[in-house]
Amino acid sequence: DAGVIQSPRHEVTEMGQEVTLRCKPISGHNSLFWYRQTMMRGLELLIYFNNNVPIDDSGMPEDRFSAKMPNASFSTLKIQPSEPRDSAVYFCASSPSDPEEQFFGPGTRLTVL
Amino acid sequence: DQQVKQNSPSLSVQEGRISILNCDYTNSMFDYFLWYKKYPAEGPTFLISISSIKDKNEDGRFTVFLNKSAKHLSLHIVPSQPGDSAVYFCAASVWSGGSNYKLTFGKGTLLTVNP
Numbered sequence: 001d002a003g004v005i006q007s008p009r010h011e012v013t014e015m016g017q018e019v020t021l022r023c024k025p026i027s028g029h030n031s032l033f034w035y036r037q038t039m040m041r042g043l044e045l046l047i048y049f050n051n052n053v054p055i056d057d058s059g060m061p062e063d064r065f066s067a068k069m070p071n072a073s074f075s076t077l078k079i080q081p082s083e084p085r086d087s088a089v090y091f092c093a094s095s096p097s098d099p100e101e102q103f104f105g106p107g108t109r110l111t112v113l
Numbered sequence: 114d115q116q117v118k119q120n121s122p123s124l125s126v127q128e129g130r131i132s133i134l135n136c137d138y139t140n141s142m143f144d145y146f147l148w149y150k151k152y153p154a155e156g157p158t159f160l161i162s163i164s165s166i167k168d169k170n171e172d173g174r175f176t177v178f179l180n181k182s183a184k185h186l187s188l189h190i191v192p193s194q195p196g197d198s199a200v201y202f203c204a205a206s207v208w209s210g211g212s213n214y215k216l217t218f219g220k221g222t223l224l225t226v227n228p
Contacts, residue, residue: 002157030141031214040221042218042220042221043157043202043220043221044218045215045216048214048215050214055214056214056215091156091157093156095214100209101147101159101162102159103158104149104156104158106154106155106156107154107156
């Protein structure tokens with residue numbers, strides 16, 4: 001298996017633009033997670049999906065952030081409009097029925113100018 | 114409020130010696146603990162875990178120790194190898210509750226193993 005796939009790997013955009021990050025989880029995994037990593041706050045859970053349904057979005061910073069999982073093999077995290085403070089590395093992770101062992105993708109490094 | 118703390122941002126050890134990475138937590142509800150390793154430009158990868166019913170778990174060169182009364186856990190790597198050089202994250206969850214998916218991570222410790 002190729003592991004969790006994220007695209008793009010790097011994104012540089014200007015403040016106010018819409019940004020869409022993509023994730024393909026490992027086939028057969030029921031759970032999908034979006035994390036954000038910053039120097040100040042470390043690695044934080046943004047949202048958790050189970051069987052394509054959002055279960056916990058309490059970590060989503062504000063309404064500018066939204067996430068979808070239209071099917072078991074694809075998820076998006078959208079920021080609209082983007083702001084410089086959104087600059088971070090965004091990780092997608094998936095897990096099988098045992099939620100503790102999460103498998104992370106390589107991350108998307110987002111820079112908002 | 115940081116519930117999982119890794120107070121050492123970095124650690125440097127000599128190849129062949131023991132590496133000890135420490136982690137403290139404040140939430141007494143945490144009952145499952147994990148260590149992840151992260152190389153540059155890659156995502157974290159699961160390394161080893163321990164349930165609160167145990168005080169030690171071993172996997173090859175890696176051993177995790179849990180001291181519940183002190184709310185402290187540590188990861189021992191023996192012997193350390195240059196390929197172990199990475200950032201190590203401690204994470205915790207409430208396994209017995211309904212939110213066992215929710216991992217709370219420390220900020221990580223950069224381990225450098227010198228040849």
